[in-house]
Amino acid sequence: MVQLANHYRAARTRFPEEKLLVSFDIDGTIIDLRHMVVYVLQAYDRHYQTNWFHALQPEDIDFHENQVSLLLKTLDVPLDERSRILTWYFDTRWSKEAIIESHRPFRGVLELIRWLQLQPNTFVGLNTGRPESLRFDTLQSLNQLGQEYRVQFTTSLLKMNPYGWEYVPRSKAVATKAFRDEGYRIVAAIDNEPQSLQAIASADVDSEILLLHADTLFETHRSALPARTVVGRSYDVSAFVQKRSLPQHVQFVWQRVDSRAKLERFMQADIHWAEVPIYRDPYTQQLAVNVGESDLTLDAVLAAFNSAERGINLKLHDTGLYIDQILELCDKHAIADNNLWFSGDIGMLKERDFRVLATRRLGAIVQVNIDPLASLIWSAPQHAKLLLEAFVSWGVTRFSLGWHVEHRKNVLKQFEHWDFDINIHDVDTMEAFLRAALLLPTSITSDFSVNGISAENEHDAASIIPLTFA
Ligand SMILES: [Mg+2]
Structure with missing residues (x-):
């Protein structure tokens, strides 16, 4: 390659x-025609109510698809049945059903x-x-x-x-x-x-x-x-995947930057956006990025992002009551709208919260996690669309879907027909990252410290290369 x-x-x-x-x-x-070989032979078993191939796996096939007779020999199939199996195999392997059902x-x-x-x-x-x-x-x-x-x-x-x-x-x-x-x-x-x-x-x-x-x-x-x-x-x-050869207009977000170590690593990398989860520290009552690290206050984090001119994606938990305080801190540190992104879960933020965020920061991204709606989008897309349009009317500009959510493929397919921006989150391996990037979503949220993608230097041609395959 x-x-x-x-x-x-x-x-x-x-x-x-x-x-x-x-x-x-x-x-x-x-x-990989090994799947076809297994499929056609097991169809023979079903058709003739025999039991020669029930345990056969694609990994067991170590011969070319034209040489099935070798397998019959190792399985000690009697000679007369061998010819019946081969006739079945050669007659059905290029049937429409076999092509559609078994090709992988x-x-x-x-x-x-x-x-x-x-x-x-x-x-x-x-x-x-x-x-x-x-x-x-x-x-x-x-x-x-x-x-x-x-x-x-x-x-x-x-x-x-x-x-x-x-x-x-x-x-x-x-x-x-x-x-x-x-x-x-x-x-x-x-x-x-x-x-x-x-x-x-x-x-x-x-x-x-x-x-x-x-x-x-x-x-x-x-x-x-x-x-x-x-x-x-x-x-x-x-x-093939160097930073420069990835789709240029997909935004990458470093998922869950919630410790000093991760913040330092993010600041050294050439990923523009970081997702920072915000809580109220139960001891100090201050807004902080991690309940366990009370010295990492939102105040300090915003100062760091402002001086580095990086984008911050504030992941809001239970914030309804102190959304104004968050907005005040963003104003205090002069975080520009184009470096500001709010994301929340359904159930954490209410209509009023989305409206406040969108009106106070007109150019910021306002995102809602739609994982809880994936089944609905799959089963009743037109009803789901009305719900998504309601979010848009409240000021939501982007929807976020988890890579591991059930019905992901169907939801992404549905979004191809809709005019909504989509982020994909929880993209946690190199393989998933590449697949997600090639789907051209608006953005991808991925933990770049564990998914094997290094992005240390924008100008190095090999700045994104797999270090490990998680
Ligand atoms: Mg070939």
Whole structure:
């Protein structure tokens, strides 16, 4: 992935005006067909009321999908039944039902495709050995899988095999040439079959395509791989994700800066916003960011944010009675509206509180956490929308949804059709952070000290790189 990232950047610099394309094989490259093998064999068990495959897991499949007979041998299936199973398997594995129900993407591949599709004048082409007759089902299943990543595949960028299931390498070469003839400059081709990469290389007269071997399960011999092939086993999109290559207009918020140590770390990083939870200290009665650290008063914190010209997201707990006091402190420290963000939970803040915040600070972000409404948005979106519009009429400008909330995918999909700004909070791993960022919400709230993303220096090209995968 690092080589692909570098190769892509070099091509972008060299050919700034051209349409760049990365071509992907589908089976064994985007789709992990081990799930299909298990699905079709277990369907056999159900159909014939047998019990050969009930314990079979995708991880048990260590052979190419054309070599199921090997499995039957190890399971000691009697010979006559073996042929009945194989007939079933070969007859049903490309059925519409099997394609829709059992195709699963490899981890990370759809994030990679999404990242590529977000880059200007950059395209993802599909170059598959599947026959033309599967065009519709192929697009339907891939677009269904891509939906939650906002990945879309179109028929014009899908090259199928005109020779049926035969002559796959020839078809790969023809498709490579076709993409070029249509005006795309092919940056890289990813395939799991060595012979397919060999064929693509033969059509690459200028040797400018980066050949990537998806080292999954494959049928043709490894020795067919052209010498310049780069071999990889996983899609680690973090190779692409430097601060500069993340969507530029997504705001990042450092979640829960509630101690001196976290505040110091935040101030050294290049994340603009920090979420600071505000309580009233039960001993001193002062407003403080952490009940246990009474010397970290809101007064002191606001002074620090003001002198650093950083944005503060005040997370308000039980504040109804002292909202005026908070606003006075913000005024005292001359925190500008564009560096001010209030967030609260339903049940903590009331209509009056939202109205006061929004009228006293017209340009500030006023956010409400909608996790308690996720089920309603999912089950009765039109009713939920009326409720959200009521919040907007009180001055709320942004809604925040937790990454781990049930129905998250459906809620985010619903928000695509609504004109509300959305923040995603509790984004707690590198993988989740990348997926969330690629969905292009208005903002993301994430604990940057634990999610493995370092953001120490804005000017360092590798300023956001994974340190660990939590
Ligand atoms: Mg393949």
